[in-house]
Amino acid sequence: MAQADLDTTMSALQGGLTSIPAEAALANIESWQAQLQDAAPEIASALGELKSQLASGNASGIAQALKQVGSKTTEAAASAGGEAGTKAQQLGQMLTQAGNSIS
Numbered sequence: 739m740a741q742a743d744l745d746t747t748m749s750a751l752q753g754g755l756t757s758i759p760a761e762a763a764l765a766n767i768e769s770w771q772a773q774l775q776d777a778a779p780e781i782a783s784a785l786g787e788l789k790s791q792l793a794s795g796n797a798s799g800i801a802q803a804l805k806q807v808g809s810k811t812t813e814a815a816a817s818a819g820g821e822a823g824t825k826a827q828q829l830g831q832m833l834t835q836a837g838n839s840i841s
Contacts, residue, residue: 742769744825751832755839764789781810801840808833 747766750758758766767789774782784807791799812830815823 742766742773744822744829748825748829748832751829751836755836760792763792767792778810778814781807781814784810797840801837804833804837804840806837808835808837 747770750762750766767785771782771785771789774785784803788800788803788807791803808830810830811833812827815826815830817823818826
């Protein structure tokens, strides 16, 4: 399984949610979910919910799940240091903004 990458994920989100093919979005979510399962189970769980909502096509559910993943990512990034922490905080903010753009 390919490792999820902060830069790649952020770049995809900058292009807008509708620019990300569904298969690519699900693969990215699954990769992040696998990587975070032990280190950040609360984020991995929120990613599972996002994946379920994407599969259902429920726009308000997708928006809520994006905001939840964004919030949890931002919280986790606050305790992380260095460049990775800064990028994770930016990613969390991007996910929250993406959720807000849907709702």
